[in-house]
Amino acid sequence: MSSTSLPPGLQIEKVDERIMTLNVGPQHPGSGHMRIIVKIDGDYIVSADPDPGYVHRGEEKMAEYRNYILNIPHLERPVIHDSCNVLYPYCLGAEELLGLEVPERAKYLRVIASELNRCVYIQYWLAIYGIFLGHSTMFMWPAGDRELLIDMLEKMTGARVTHSYFVPGGIRNDVPANFEDMLLKRVNYFEKRIKEYAAVFAGKLSREDAIRLGTTGSTLRASGVNFDLRVKEPYDAYGELDVNVPVLKEGDSYARSKIPWLDMLESCNIIRQAVQKMPKSGSVRVKLKPNPKGGNDEVYKRVESGRGSLGCYIVSRNTPEPYRLKLSVGSFRNLICLPYLLKGEKLGNMPAVYWSLNYWPVEADR
Amino acid sequence: MGTATGIIKALNSGIKHLAVKRFTLRYPEQKLKLVGDGYQFDPSTGVGIAGYKGRHMLFHDHCTGCQLCSIACEGVAEAIAMVKVQEDWKQNKKAIMPQIDYGKCVFCGLCVDACPFYALYMTNDYELSSFTKEGLIYTPAQLQVKPNIAQDVELKFDNPRGATHG
Numbered sequence: 001m002s003s004t005s006l007p008p009g010l011q012i013e014k015v016d017e018r019i020m021t022l023n024v025g026p027q028h029p030g031s032g033h034m035r036i037i038v039k040i041d042g043d044y045i046v047s048a049d050p051d052p053g054y055v056h057r058g059e060e061k062m063a064e065y066r067n068y069i070l071n072i073p074h075l076e077r078p079v080i081h082d083s084c085n086v087l088y089p090y091c092l093g094a095e096e097l098l099g100l101e102v103p104e105r106a107k108y109l110r111v112i113a114s115e116l117n118r119c120v121y122i123q124y125w126l127a128i129y130g131i132f133l134g135h136s137t138m139f140m141w142p143a144g145d146r147e148l149l150i151d152m153l154e155k156m157t158g159a160r161v162t163h164s165y166f167v168p169g170g171i172r173n174d175v176p177a178n179f180e181d182m183l184l185k186r187v188n189y190f191e192k193r194i195k196e197y198a199a200v201f202a203g204k205l206s207r208e209d210a211i212r213l214g215t216t217g218s219t220l221r222a223s224g225v226n227f228d229l230r231v232k233e234p235y236d237a238y239g240e241l242d243v244n245v246p247v248l249k250e251g252d253s254y255a256r257s258k259i260p261w262l263d264m265l266e267s268c269n270i271i272r273q274a275v276q277k278m279p280k281s282g283s284v285r286v287k288l289k290p291n292p293k294g295g296n297d298e299v300y301k302r303v304e305s306g307r308g309s310l311g312c313y314i315v316s317r318n319t320p321e322p323y324r325l326k327l328s329v330g331s332f333r334n335l336i337c338l339p340y341l342l343k344g345e346k347l348g349n350m351p352a353v354y355w356s357l358n359y360w361p362v363e364a365d366r
Numbered sequence: 367m368g369t370a371t372g373i374i375k376a377l378n379s380g381i382k383h384l385a386v387k388r389f390t391l392r393y394p395e396q397k398l399k400l401v402g403d404g405y406q407f408d409p410s411t412g413v414g415i416a417g418y419k420g421r422h423m424l425f426h427d428h429c430t431g432c433q434l435c436s437i438a439c440e441g442v443a444e445a446i447a448m449v450k451v452q453e454d455w456k457q458n459k460k461a462i463m464p465q466i467d468y469g470k471c472v473f474c475g476l477c478v479d480a481c482p483f484y485a486l487y488m489t490n491d492y493e494l495s496s497f498t499k500e501g502l503i504y505t506p507a508q509l510q511v512k513p514n515i516a517q518d519v520e521l522k523f524d525n526p527r528g529a530t531h532g
Contacts, residue, residue, distance in 0.1 A: 070441030073474040144389050148529065151398065151521060158405045158419040158488070164474040172475070173414030176401040185523050196379065287412040 019046055024350070026054045033361040036338070036354065040347055048342035048350075050335050056365040063325035067291055068094050071322070073164050078329070078363040080161045082121035084114045085305040086363070087166045089312035090325075092235060092301040094168035097294035097316045100286050106170035107237040108278035112183070113156065113165055114303075115267040115274075119190070120149050121306035122260040125358065129257060132351040145193045148186050155182065168292075170285030180275050191268040194261065218263070218308065218358045219334045221247050222255035229304040241273045253349075256356040260306070291320040307331050307358045331364040391531040397517040398531070404489040407478045419473045421491040422466055424509035426453060428485035431462040435477035435486055445470035446477060451506050457483075463506035468494050489513050 018041050025035035037049040059078060063071050075090055076083035088110070095102060102110075123146035130138025150160050156175055157163035165172055220227055228245040230238045246262035248255040294316030302311035308330025317323040334357045341353050391398060402417040431448065439446040448462040455461070464477075464486070478486050491513035496502050523529050 066441040069476065069479075070438065073442045073472055073476065147389070147391075148521070154418065155401045156416065158417055158475065159473060162472065162474070164476070170413075172479070173405070173407075173416045176416040186521075189523050189529055283413070285413045 016041070018042070022347075025051075032359070034364075036350070038342070038347065038350065043346050043348070045342050045345050045347060045350065048339050050338050052332070052335065052361060052364050054365070055362045057362075059366045060325050060327060063322055065321060067320040068098065068168050068294070068322070069288070071325075072167060073162070076162055076164065078327070078366055079121065079305075079307075079360050081124045082117055082306045083162050084110075084117040084165055085121075085303060085310065088114055088235075088303040088305075089301040089310055089327075090314070091166045091168050092303070093299045093312050093314045094294070096299045096301070097297055097314060098168055098288075098292050099295075100169040100288075102170055102236070103283040103286065104237075105279045105282040106284040108274045109171055109175065109284060110166060111237045111241070111274045112271055112278075113153070113163070113171070115270050116149050116153055116156075117163075118306045119264045119267050120146055120153065122264050123149075125260065125306070125355075125360075126257070129355045132355050141193075141196075145190060148190050148193075152183060152186050155179075167285065167288075169288050170283075172285070174284045183275060184272065187268050187271050191265060194264050218259040219256055219337070219356075220308065221245065222252075222259045223249075229302060229309055233302070235301070235303055237274065237277075240277060241270055243270060253352050253356040256358070260358065263306075293318060293320050294322070302328070305330060307360055307363065308334060327366055329363045329366070331358070331360045335359055335364060386528045387525060387530045389529060389531070391519065396519040396531060397515065399517050399520045400490045404487060405475050405478060406487045407475075407481070409482045409484070414475070414479065417488065418490045418492070419475045419488045421468070421489055421494060421504070421513065422464075422477070422509055423487045423489050423512060424463065424506055425485045425487075426451075426455065426463065426506065426510055428483045429455075429458055429463050429506075430483055430485075431458045431460045432483075433462070434480040434482065435464050438476045438480035442474055442476060443470045443472045445472075449506065464509070465503060465505050466509065467503045469499060469502040490517060491515060 019039050020041075022038045022040060023035055024038055026033055033055045035051040035054070037051060039046040039048075057077070059075060062074055066074070071090065072087060076087045079086050094100075123142040127139045127142040127146070130136070130142070153163060154160050156179070157165040157172070226245065226247045228243070229235070230243045231245060234243075244266060246259055246266060248259060294314075296316065296318050298313070298315040300311060300313045302309050304310070309328075310330055311328035313324075313326040313328070314322045315324040338354065338357060338359075341357075342350060345353060400418040402415065404417040404423070405419045406415040406417060407413075408415065433448055436446040436448050445467045446464045447467070449465045451461050451463050453461065473488075475488055478488055489512070493515070494502065519531050521529055521531060
């Protein structure tokens, strides 16, 4: 068997005597569900080869056998902590295919739910990032404050993480009584708490820009590019809200980890605006006939998720199920720049650089 | 931020947080208060009623054995099976009712949305652990029971030393 037909990491290669190959993952706590094949010379990384695909679940194929409603619970599984945002482009696409008009109140409630979810996701990501860096306070604080918003989402949607809240044509249920008061109390306290995080950030790492690699989300905005779909292609009620996305010029790991934190502060502003502008009553969901059929059409919708732009491409061929569904996720696009970022870096800095990409293995593999 | 100021800031923050109240919920003793009686669905308007999606509750006098909940679950978790019951209801000629396997259920609530006869609701009960696999399978008779759990602790924000539970 020639060496080229073997899977990566098992090939026999002629390398320098000084160079050693390390397999970080797939069960390593510092890599998530993926493997990074790192070649090191002493303490310095010569090359890094990310090897994703360990948690491939065939979400796109599964979607071809379920109708537009039954697709909801499994399509939010790629990132359960950001389940509203993962489902968002699918719902927007399905609405266009089925010709549904979303009620005004549902649009605002969707924005609120997805901003709350963004905060929940970023807090979880920040907590894991803290553990990777060996910083226990950075784990404890976000994991505790996350509970505030999870509790809010639980009251709103009925589930702590996998909400199954968005449906083509609106949202599943209206919010409980006294919702605005509960929400604003929590958001104001949450904002006060995350402002204290400024004391926790430490350790600046110098990193190169990686714009030309097609990165998205916090990775792109940390490199000084002002691109956020909430502003550039506003969907649902975002067009009526004043969104100021944070942009930093440094492009290093510190900046990349700071952007989501600033994003959370912006989310608090968006939620407060949305609560103010939201119609106080009205329908939240259009009535759907059972097994709705999409026309002979195809549609591509994208939204800004916690990890960058997240697109959903649906092809419909007059059936109750999508003919083909494709997710284009931010995680996978950001992973591309990992070999470039790690080259010449010290091995000890690998977790800091790797996790700052805002990479979620399960989402990248779908 | 310089190293020295950074250290001083971090120490300052640490000292401040010695006085902050603990946020922890002491779970088995305290249980968080949830909204309403659980997730319900109104088929006449097509919109749900906000509530926690926990264990189901089946109203035997409403169930017609139409299997719509089971069909909805087939595409999600395959947790619902229709079983024979030894009951005589006028609306349920086939005498079949849903039996739910909580080892498979993902608590999405689409079975509740599918029911057109107000027979299936979700309750606030989330403590479903069992020592055996069979213990997770709830028969129609078990689903009929209304759970009775004390959930009364709420988040409090009025304390200036930080938010607390209860």
